Amino acid sequence: MSVREEFDDWATSGRDRGMEERHWHTAKHALARIPVEPGDTVLDLGCGSGYAGRALRDTKGAGRIYGLDGSPEMAHNAAGYTDDEQVSYVVGDFGSLPFAADTIDHVWSMEAFYYAADPRETLAEIARVLRPGGTFYCAVNYYEENVHSHQWQEKISIEMTRWDREQYRDAFRESGLYVAEQDTIPDREIMIPAEPEFPTENWDTREEMVERYREFGTLLTVGVAP
16 A cells, blocks of 8 residues: 555544644644744645644744645645645655755654655755755654554554664765754653553553653654755
8 A cells, every 4th residue: 555545544534633633742842842933934744634834833923834745635634624825735755845945944744754765865855945054853753762663564554664863863964964953752641541550452561651652752853954
């Protein structure tokens, strides 16, 4: 199954809203760090329901928002959720971004980068479209150190890239981006049951669930265009 087919199915079944709710726990903290100034142009790569672009318009006064997704149904849903002429959605390939060089101030991606067919090609494209001093905020929950995410590949037909923290930094630098920061953002909102309630349907022990959400959380890597 292709990325388009997989996520068209997710969109038509309403899973896009579920992703938005789960991702927001950590995404809002990462979005708050992006140095968006009024009027800046932002690309939301793998936009899903489009929540990130709408948030940047509402909280930081971003100018033009482009949400790009490989799924036509995701882009269609996002447009339906958005009532803002400064926000638009396009269907596109991560490896061939439909933007001219030096035209984007910031790129944001949450839980989407690892679906790229060639992540290094995607980074090269991001470096191409960013203006000098522009940033790429890349947030992922599926990464090597997060051992509790490894099984996700078994649940989806698309091949995903599972890098560790160092591989992310190296790949950013190889694409020409400076690595400005890298850290993990814990999910402090998801409810973790008391010890007597374990095991649950998804977790054998409370310690594992605490580790997954409170310690590993979301890996954020920030690149800056020279």
